[in-house]
Amino acid sequence: MNILIDLQHPAHLHFFRNLIDRLRDEGHIVQVTGRDKDILVELAEEYGMDVIFFGKARKGFLNLASELLFRQYRLWKIIKNDKPDIMLAIAGTYISSLGKLFNIATQVFYDTEHATLSNLLAYPFATCIYIPKCYRRQVRWNHVRYNGYHELAYLHPKYFSADPSVLEEVGLNPDEIFTIVRFVGWGAAHDFGRSGFITAKKIKAVKELRRYGRVFISCEGDLPEELEIYRLRLRVTKIHNLIAYASLIFGESATMVSEGAVMGVPGVYLDPVGRGYTDEQESKYNIVFNFTPERQDEAIVKAVSILSDYRKEDWLAIGEQIVKDKIDVTEMLYRIVMEHPSS
Numbered sequence: 001m002n003i004l005i006d007l008q009h010p011a012h013l014h015f016f017r018n019l020i021d022r023l024r025d026e027g028h029i030v031q032v033t034g035r036d037k038d039i040l041v042e043l044a045e046e047y048g049m050d051v052i053f054f055g056k057a058r059k060g061f062l063n064l065a066s067e068l069l070f071r072q073y074r075l076w077k078i079i080k081n082d083k084p085d086i087m088l089a090i091a092g093t094y095i096s097s098l099g100k101l102f103n104i105a106t107q108v109f110y111d112t113e114h115a116t117l118s119n120l121l122a123y124p125f126a127t128c129i130y131i132p133k134c135y136r137r138q139v140r141w142n143h144v145r146y147n148g149y150h151e152l153a154y155l156h157p158k159y160f161s162a163d164p165s166v167l168e169e170v171g172l173n174p175d176e177i178f179t180i181v182r183f184v185g186w187g188a189a190h191d192f193g194r195s196g197f198i199t200a201k202k203i204k205a206v207k208e209l210r211r212y213g214r215v216f217i218s219c220e221g222d223l224p225e226e227l228e229i230y231r232l233r234l235r236v237t238k239i240h241n242l243i244a245y246a247s248l249i250f251g252e253s254a255t256m257v258s259e260g261a262v263m264g265v266p267g268v269y270l271d272p273v274g275r276g277y278t279d280e281q282e283s284k285y286n287i288v289f290n291f292t293p294e295r296q297d298e299a300i301v302k303a304v305s306i307l308s309d310y311r312k313e314d315w316l317a318i319g320e321q322i323v324k325d326k327i328d329v330t331e332m333l334y335r336i337v338m339e340h341p342s343s
Contacts, residue, residue: 001342004084004095006075007034007051010236011255012090013043014154015109018330020049023337031082035071035094038220039236046237052078068121072098079104085342088333090150091115092122092129100125107336111150112254113137114273130336134280146332149277149322151259153329155240162244162263170216170234170242177213177310179303180232180243180260181206182251184220196252196270199224201296205250206230208300212307213247218256247310250303254278261287262326264319268303270296287318 003023005016013034023030032050034040037057044051055071058064071094079087079102087095092108099106108126110119113136123129129143132150154160164174172178183202197205206227209215216232217223218239223231234242240259243249249260249267254275257267261281267288269278274290281288291299 001086001337001340002029002031002082002084003337004031004033004079004082004087006087006089006092006095007032007040008037008089008091008093010038010040010043011150013040013047013049013051014240015090015150015329016088016333017047017049017154018159019153019333019337022330022334031078031084033075033078035067043236046235068094076101086337086340088337091118092126093118096122096125099127105340109150109333111135111275111277113276130332132277134276136276136279146327146329147325148327148329148332149258149262150329151255151262152323152326153333155259155262156328156330157323158328159330160240163238163241164245166234166238166241167245169238170232172214172245175312177247177307178245179209179213179215179248179250179307180246180256181209181215181217181230182219182249182253182256183217183223184252196293197296201300203227205300205303208304209248209250209307212304212310216242218251218253247312248303248306250299257281257288261285262319262322264316266306266315268299268306270299281322285318285322287315287322 007013020030034051034053035055035057036053041053054074055067075094075098079098084104086105087099088107089095090109096106105127107128108122109130111132123141129139131143131145133145133147203224206215215230217230218232243260244263246265249257249265252270257269258277260267269288270291272293278288278290282290289302
């Protein structure tokens with residue numbers, strides 16, 4: 001088979017990586033395209049993955065619009081020349097309309113309800129949209145709801161086992177309590193008009209968390225000067241190893257708190273609108289705790305309460321239950337591809 005997979009964000013590479021390796025090992029042709037966003041180029045290089053990059057992510061509506069046109073033009077040329085049998089993407093912003101134009105099956109995977117613009121650019125044209133059962137919105141186009149999270153495509157125990165050597169690399173002892181803090185840049189299309197922690201609360205949060213153990217900050221862009229010493233300096237391919245041993249994930253990344261949750265690490269997540277999957281991880285599993293920007297102090301208090309009475313085995317048991325309850329998402333992806341007539 002000839003398969004095209006388009007990556008828009010670093011998390012998308014993680015989502016498809018095991019599928020890509022399996023398909024290539026079986027002799028299928030897998031063309032991977034990507035946009036230059038955050039650490040996606042660095043990730044591809046670290047994993048030794050062959051990706052054709054074009055289009056650089058920039059902030060602002062006009063920049064996003066010009067990038068959309070540029071990337072679709074480049075993808076149009078690739079699709080016309082290579083004639084893939086099937087195309088896959090998270091969000092599907094760039095490939096869905098082209099799939100419709102070329103009559104190519106286009107499978108889209110998404111879990112972000114408030115990405116209204118990108119959804120409108122993709123959903124009406126996709127062959128099928130795959131969303132988690134906990135996705136909060138109704139989808140009127142052809143879709144399938146599945147019992148899983150994106151993060152289980154790469155953090156399911158079948159594919160991932162944490163390497164304890166990462167602890168020594170960052171100067172930690174085994175079983176040492178520590179927190180990973182994640183601040184985002186709020187520059188994505190679905191982030192327009194939204195924001196997270198203000199600077200004073202970032203400083204306050206780190207000061208409070210530091211009372212219970214080390215703090216490592218993963219951040220898009222600049223940090224307040226007094227927090228720069230906490231910036232995490234670790235190879236990008238090792239972050240999930242560190243998350244697996246963390247005592248708490250705190251901050252503004254739904255993906256990172258969900259990654260922690262499926263590995264049994266509690267998370268405190270701040271976002272103006274939240275996600276269906278983080279809602280479920282709170283209401284059903286009580287391992288993620290969601291707060292809006294108006295409740296920044298409450299988020300900090302919750303984080304402190306988790307660390308002040310930290311019970312590792314209880315949290316790990318919740319992570320194990322999540323894995324038992326959910327499907328192997330990579331296996332689902334593989335089945336979708338192999339059920340295509342060209343397989």
